[in-house]
Amino acid sequence: MLFFLISCFSFLLLSKSFSLKPFLLMTNDWRLLSLPWFWEELCSFIVSWLQKGTLDISFYQASQIMPLKKINHGAKVERVEEERVISLLDLPDLALECILERLSPAGLCSMAEVCASLRERCRSDHFWEKHMKPKWGRLIGDAAYREWECHLASTKRPTLLAQNKQNALLSFVQRIFPLSWIRPKLECKNEPRNSLPVDSIMALFLSLESGKFCFPAQVYNRENRNVGFMLSCYDAKLCYDSQTDTFLASYSTCGRRMTEDNIRWDRIRAPAVDTPSNVLHISDCLSDLNPGDHVEIQWRRNKEFPYGWWYCVVGHLESCSGNENYCHCPYRDTVILEFKQYTPGSRWRRTTISRKDHREEGDEAGGFYGGIRKLYLQDEISTWKSLWPAQILE
Ligand SMILES: [Zn+2]
Secondary structure (H helix, E strand, O other), X not given: OHHHHHHHHHHHHOOOOOOOHHHHHHOOOHHHHHOHHHHHHHHHHHHHHHHHOOOOOOHHHOEEEOOOEEEEEOOEEEEEOOEEEOOHHHOOHHHHHHXXXXXXXXXXXXXXXXXXXXXXXXXXXXXXXXXXHHHHOOOOOHHHHHHHHHHHHHHOOOOHHHHHHHHHHHHHHHHHOOOOOOOOOOOOOOOOOOOOOOOOHHHHHHHHHHOOOOXXXXXXXXXXXXXXXXXXXXXXXXXXXXXXXXXXXXXXXOOEEEEEEEEOHHHEEOOOOOOOOOOOOOOOOHHHOOOOOEEEEXXXXXXXXXXXXXXXXXXXXXXXXXXXXXXXXXXXXXXXXXXXXXXXXXXXXXXXXXXXXXXXXEEOOOEEEEEEEEOOOHHHHHHHHHOOOOOOEO
């Protein structure tokens, strides 16, 4: 271990931008190895150093010049330079893990190209979860994972088509993550270099990033600025475009396939409930609806259309003054739902549902109202409010 430290710090000294004198003086003290900040500082430095890409020698060919050694040959004393090749793989597991978990997706992809050992490490779910959750965790729900499993089932068979898809994916990765700062030297000839495990988180992440995997989600305010969809949320298949950092949505309506592009992240959510868009949602909150509650209700234009989810609030009955001391609304069977994005008097402003006997209700003129869900999370309510139209609708 001491040898590693000496080797490692000598190696770092080759970069002239960093002084490690204080560290070198301390390496004689074994207690240093147990200090958490020591590993943190070491890893942070190596990662930032690697990512700067300023190294003008091959990382894996780096030669470490050991202290000059004197050798006697008779009366002469020669100064001989001892050279020893060091590798990133010589690092202890803990140090290597510290470095890898600080790499960006691009860094992990680059490092995975170096050799078979680093390829296996860099494709570990452990490192990719750290990138998957912050960026995609909010959007990739149960429905998306089921779709991904179906996608895997169709690609696990070693067909030519599947191989072509994987090659296309790797071409994309190489295009967006150029490997300019690192030169692979250690290559295992017996293993296909490009074989990416299809059931890994890395595969899912890269498939999402490349737009190769289109996932089911819901789009707020479909057909952006179309008043007919204001404060609603409809199911769609979303494909990510990394160039614009937006999504392309495709959905079917009345048998026609429609698309909408340039959809931003804040207009997308994972489906809130596990109910397909053509199925009536079973409402389980009817007995818990009180004036002021925020809810979503299914609605569709006619029975040929899919349901969308529409935001509304529970209102007071006409027989109630709205004074909470005398409000009897929670004890009545009829529940008033108010769509306050529409002007008072609009036929879209209010509807009623039965608390005890709720089912799909409506007609061809006013559309059909379906299942209802109460919003308990402030985040969900805030999202709807952030989408509020600039002007009240007729
Ligand atoms: Zn009331």
